[in-house]
Every structure is written in C-alpha cells, then in structure tokens.
Amino acid sequence: MNAPSPAVTCDDCAAACCKLEVVCLTETGVPRHFTARDAWGAVVMERLDDGWCAALDRDSLLCRIYEQRPLLCREFEMGGPDCLAEREAAWHNS
Ligand code: SF4
C-alpha cells in the first residue's frame, strides 16, 4: 500500500470524500435525520441532490456532526489512496 501523501490537506479540498456512500456500521450518535436506508436496508448517511452528505456544512465544508461522525469517516485517511482517488475524481469533474 502507498504511504499517505504529506502534501495533501483537507484545507484545499472541497470535501471530496463526503460525497462517498457512508454506511453507518456502528452506533456513534449520528442524528437520525441525517441518515437514510440503502437498497439493502442498511443505515447510510443521506446524500442530498448536490451529492454531498447531509451533515456537511455547505459553507465551511466542515462536518456538522464531527464528534458523532460514522466509523468510516473516522477511519478515512487523509492523503491515503482513497483520498487521493476522490480528489482526482473531483478535480476531473469540476
Ligand atoms: S478527500 Fe481527502 S483531502 Fe479531501 S476532505 Fe476527504 S480526507 Fe480531506
């Protein structure tokens, strides 16, 4: 696996990872109104028409439920392979 890139920071990223499907695997206290059910009945973070997670503050691009965010969000590694892939995809779609 590639090492995280030290040059990458969330400060210059339009919260690309907050457009990913996030399954709520454990109970972390996510307010119910930010969640939905996927086609298989699993609890996921709801995403709005702009593609971003319902819990993202659209102005600051910060998570509004940071302390309660799902496990997957906690484990998403800034500068890791998934992060770099999402940044790349977002750049191409902009
Ligand atoms: S994709 Fe990477 S750099 Fe962008 S907000 Fe997510 S963790 Fe931060």
Ligand code: SF4
């Ligand atoms: S819960 Fe927060 S960190 Fe996770 S996708 Fe939504 S806005 Fe992003």
